Amino acid sequence: MAKAATKSAKKAATKAAPKAAVKAAAKSGAKASAKAAAKAAAKATSKMAKPAKKPGIKLSMLRPSVNNMTVRVFARAAGLDPAETDAWGHTRSPEFLARNPAHLTPMIEDKGLPRGVLWESCAIMQYLANKHGLDKFYPKAPAKRAMIDSAMFYLVGTLYPYVARATYPALGFPQYAGEVGHSDAHPDKKSDAQKAAMAAIAEPLEVFHSFFRNGKPFIGGNNPSIADIRLAATLEFLAVIDYPLPKWAKEYVAALEKKLGKAYAEPAGDVRGYIAHVKSQARA
Numbered sequence: 264m265a266k267a268a269t270k271s272a273k274k275a276a277t278k279a280a281p282k283a284a285v286k287a288a289a290k291s292g293a294k295a296s297a298k299a300a301a302k303a304a305a306k307a308t309s310k311m312a313k314p315a316k317k318p319g320i321k322l323s324m325l326r327p328s329v330n331n332m333t334v335r336v337f338a339r340a341a342g343l344d345p346a347e348t349d350a351w352g353h354t355r356s357p358e359f360l361a362r363n364p365a366h367l368t369p370m371i372e373d374k375g376l377p378r379g380v381l382w383e384s385c386a387i388m389q390y391l392a393n394k395h396g397l398d399k400f401y402p403k404a405p406a407k408r409a410m411i412d413s414a415m416f417y418l419v420g421t422l423y424p425y426v427a428r429a430t431y432p433a434l435g436f437p438q439y440a441g442e443v444g445h446s447d448a449h450p451d452k453k454s455d456a457q458k459a460a461m462a463a464i465a466e467p468l469e470v471f472h473s474f475f476r477n478g479k480p481f482i483g484g485n486n487p488s489i490a491d492i493r494l495a496a497t498l499e500f501l502a503v504i505d506y507p508l509p510k511w512a513k514e515y516v517a518a519l520e521k522k523l524g525k526a527y528a529e530p531a532g533d534v535r536g537y538i539a540h541v542k543s544q545a546r547a
């Protein structure tokens with residue numbers, strides 16, 4: 264896709280070049296000799312062909328959410344320049360539901376998609392990485408890619424449900440139907456369930472460290488992959504319950520933030536700001 268963008272930029276530049284050449288020739292007062300026109304055309308073409316910017320993406324998102332933070336970080340880190348729409352309070356509106364009956368964010372809109380939209384943070388990152396050839400974040404080699412996929416599925420299927428049960432009560436987010444936190448059980452029972460979920464986080468967390476990182480700075484090796492962005496963002500929520508993150512995890516998030524800079528810090532700031540707000544409310 265980056266290649267296609269370059270191609271079309273060049274095409275547009277070539278198309279515009281003769282006009283620029285005529286303008287340049289007229290300005291100098293000289294008769295448009297073939298040589299001068301060619302020179303001006305070449306200059307105009309090279310000037311216009313330079314920026315091969317990747318196209319922006321349309322993203323509906325909720326700022327306090329780490330599922331959303333994941334895609335917001337990735338889009339920035341990948342230079343995809345997201346045009347973000349804050350979907351707070353709109354996810355269950357008839358207009359949103361008509362496009363996305365799951366009412367979930369993050370959601371991207373893209374004409375190339377069969378239904379025009381895509382939700383699920385990991386699927387969005389996989390799609391965008393595939394579409395734009397972002398192998399740096401999502402390696403093409405099947406074995407390497409399988410490890411990234413495994414880490415992300417393990418996160419969404421195992422770690423995240425524990426994180427949600429442990430943190431959503433403090434975050435003020437609705438819990439999933441069928442769970443103690445969602446029921447009318449006695450507050451003590453809800454508190455026990457929350458504590459059990461918090462205790463359960465340690466095991467999958469250690470799996471990410473010992474198995475998936477396996478002595479390397481990131482799951483992706485020396486550079487962060489989409490699985491690393493997904494994991495670091497998830498860990499951000501744990502601050503709301505003052506979860507005692509192991510030293511490696513604190514260093515891991517700091518290393519990822521250092522590598523990605525503003526691309527990480529800006530969306531993380533929204534999540535951190537929300538957590539600081541929730542905690543200050545709880546203290547008041």
Ligand SMILES: N[C@@H](CCC(=O)N[C@@H](CS)C(=O)NCC(=O)O)C(=O)O
Nearest residue numbers: 328330354366367368369383384385
């Ligand atoms: N597994 C999904 C989870 C998405 C999700 O739970 N999104 C929530 C915010 S954290 C949402 O948009 N909720 C709005 C609603 O259900 O109306 C992902 O990773 O994208």
